[in-house]
Amino acid sequence: MNSTDVISQFKSLSQEQQKGVLNTLQSIIDVNDYDGILSMRGDSLDVRAAECPYCDSANYCKNGNDKGSRRYKCKECNRTFTEFTGTWMSGIHRKELIPAFLRTMERSLSLKRTSKELEIAELTAFNWRHKLLSATQQKQESTFKGITEADETFYTHSQKGKPCTERKARKRGGASSRGISDEQASVLTTMDRNGNSEFNFTNMGRISEKDIIDSIGERVTERTILCTDGHVSYKAFSKNLGMEHHVLNASKKERVKGEIHIQHINSLHSRIRHFFNYDRKGVSTKYLQKYLNWQKTKEMFGNSFQWTKAILIMSMKQPKAMGIFRNIENDYQEIFLSTQFNS
DSSP states (O other): OOHHHHHHHHHTSOHHHHHHHHHHHHHHHHHHHHHHHHTHHHHHHHTTOSOOTTTOOSOEEEEEEETTEEEEEETTTOOEEETTTTSTTTTOSOGGGHHHHHHHHHTTOOHHHHHHHHTOOHHHHHHHHHHHHHHTOOOOOOOEEEEEEEEEEEEEOOOTTSOOOSSOOOOTTOOSSSSOOTTEEEEEEEEETTSOEEEEEEEESSOOHHHHHHHHGGGEEEEEEEEEOSOHHHHHHHHHHTOEEEEOOGGGTOOEETTEEOHHHHHHHHHHHHIIIIISSOOOGGGHHHHHHHHHHHHHHTTOTTHHHHHHHHHHTOTTHHHHHHTHHHHHHHHHHHHHHHO
């Protein structure tokens, strides 16, 4: 079969089938680009465009190879490291499976289906998932400019994957009590009209001004026009920073005032809930921030042909990913226990 026959058959397909073929072809191209992307970190280290993963020093030298990976020695902390040390790929032996694994993430497959497709253990698939999601948890430096929507949403505390010994078990999605309580995880979502966004698991229960400051305080300026509901914490936050602030009072049916609204955030909350409750069949509060990272990448790249490549490039730029991964339990306990002590 020559190229003319292939094109002829492609034209005979439906639009949906054509999209499927193009997605598959692009995935093949992405795999061919995989080796170049995988070497990004080492290439950066070779030209002093990256730092030691232990002490952040650029004073290091090449130090041979380690099982096929480039090795370096830091002259400041005197430790050796490879091009993968600290990245989410550190310790992964079957790196050739990573492109296929990323495609299972793109398709939002369950751990069971991922395990079956890649022929790896479910626990391995689980660890790879959270290592990758830890690598996408990067501090954003761009500021929110112009109209910026902010609102919080709540998720009932979940111990999915763990025996429930501290309370009576409830069905997935079941509320612990009426209203907002310390049994609900608060997620602050913020986005401006330029595409900048922030998704943060901030605390348990009602959000406070401090929670907002910790979440987005460094990313707002006098150019930020904040649009929120009537919660007093947003009023105090904007007043103390001297920002323009517009309040939409839902109890008075105030949803839109010209260009001022929080409809984009409300729509985002619906997509997050669908992803958490239907695609993932519920999310443990312990891993809430990691799944928010996943949703954020979905929002950034959507159904783009470049998803696999873009996520891989993003993940290779985070040399502290393994530290974030190992600290998941501590980060969760810091938020959860601080709420319990203060209540």
